[in-house]
Amino acid sequence: MYVFNNKYFPVPEYKYKVKRKEIDEKTYGEEKEKEFLPTFNKLVKEYKIKLRQDKEDSFLDKWYTQHIRDEIQFVFDEIKKIKNADTKKIVSVILSRTIRSCRATTHADLATLLEPITATYYCGKHGKMCKPLFSILKWWETYSKDTVKRLAQYDKLRKDTFHTCLTGDSRNIDLVGGLYKINPDFAELVEKQKIKGIFSSPPYVGLIDYHEQHAYAYDLFGFERKDELEIGPLFKGQGREAKQSYIQGLSDVLNNAKKYLVYDYDIFLVANDKYNMYPTIAENAGMQIVNQYKRPVLNRTEKDKGAYAEIIFHLKSK
Numbered sequence: 001m002y003v004f005n006n007k008y009f010p011v012p013e014y015k016y017k018v019k020r021k022e023i024d025e026k027t028y029g030e031e032k033e034k035e036f037l038p039t040f041n042k043l044v045k046e047y048k049i050k051l052r053q054d055k056e057d058s059f060l061d062k063w064y065t066q067h068i069r070d071e072i073q074f075v076f077d078e079i080k081k082i083k084n085a086d087t088k089k090i091v092s093v094i095l096s097r098t099i100r101s102c103r104a105t106t107h108a109d110l111a112t113l114l115e116p117i118t119a120t121y122y123c124g125k126h127g128k129m130c131k132p133l134f135s136i137l138k139w140w141e142t143y144s145k146d147t148v149k150r151l152a153q154y155d156k157l158r159k160d161t162f163h164t165c166l167t168g169d170s171r172n173i174d175l176v177g178g179l180y181k182i183n184p185d186f187a188e189l190v191e192k193q194k195i196k197g198i199f200s201s202p203p204y205v206g207l208i209d210y211h212e213q214h215a216y217a218y219d220l221f222g223f224e225r226k227d228e229l230e231i232g233p234l235f236k237g238q239g240r241e242a243k244q245s246y247i248q249g250l251s252d253v254l255n256n257a258k259k260y261l262v263y264d265y266d267i268f269l270v271a272n273d274k275y276n277m278y279p280t281i282a283e284n285a286g287m288q289i290v291n292q293y294k295r296p297v298l299n300r301t302e303k304d305k306g307a308y309a310e311i312i313f314h315l316k317s318k
């Protein structure tokens with residue numbers, strides 16, 4: 001494939017030609033895809049590569065080639081033997097991050113999985129032929145090194161403050177109650193002094209099914225799925241009812257959060273509000289939008305899908 005790519009998709013000439021419309025990317029890509037397929041099929045046969053698993057019951061069955069699945073299982077079994085609880089958690093996160101990158105999807109559909117791929121394909125993101133992965137090793141090494149680097153960096157930056165994560169439905173989560181279980185002193189402080197502000201990036205209406213996007217981790221670690229609690233999931237679409245339920249969901253979140261906030265709070269919400277729903281949401285929560293900042297989103301994983309801008313809404317009490 002390396003030789004084939006060098007010959008038919010030379011860097012950077014190929015992309016220049018596409019840009020100047022000297023090459024029609026779609027036709028050329030499809031043509032080369034067909035041309036390379038027999039070579040791929042021959043190699044798959046020769047090296048006895050098993051592209052699909054026998055079952056398709058779970059996410060891990062469906063979205064991983066047999067070899068990848070075997071490696072994931074191997075690492076998972078090794079992790080079980082780790083005695084130090086902190087190390088175990090870190091290595092688990094590295095594995096989770098690794099297998100996210102090893103799903104049998106094309107590079108263009110990382111965020112919204114379509115169908116598992118089993119062959120080489122023309123990749124618009126990289127402007128060449130790409131193939132499904134046969135091993136997790138490359139990502140495992142990359143993310144292991146990267147995680148260690150980030151941890152060291154964070155260790156230098158962190159201050160002597162307490163922070164934690166509480167998971168739950170933000171429409172009704174009991175923040176103080178949850179904190180009491182982890183750090184009673186801190187919970188008391190929050191109850192007395194209240195919270196100064198919120199910075200959040202809520203889901204957008206009908207764009208992503210987050211459970212599906214992280215299905216590999218639910219499967220691997222045996223977490224309980226709670227799809228029905230997602231606000232604005234893709235499966236509900238962007239119709240009238242979906243928008244209504246989104247507005248209701250976000251309003252409930254803000255009303256729940258208000259209980260824990262100081263009088264003069266600041267809330268910042270990052271949103272791609274193409275349906276202009278945030279004025280209503282703010283109204284429902286007794287808040288006002290005092291400022292809006294535009295934030296261009298340039299570096300998305302699926303590079304071909306165009307840049308867009310998001311708004312950061314600054315909300316305060318009415």
Ligand SMILES: C[S@@+](CC[C@H](N)C(=O)[O-])C[C@H]1O[C@@H](n2cnc3c(N)ncnc32)[C@H](O)[C@@H]1O
Binds near residue numbers: 170200201203204231
């Ligand atoms: C745009 S993402 C932002 C995620 C995170 N802030 C980040 O930057 O990585 C929106 C998140 O809201 C979560 N979400 C959806 N409904 C929720 C609910 N009812 N309660 C809490 N979180 C929810 C989704 O699962 C998703 O992780």
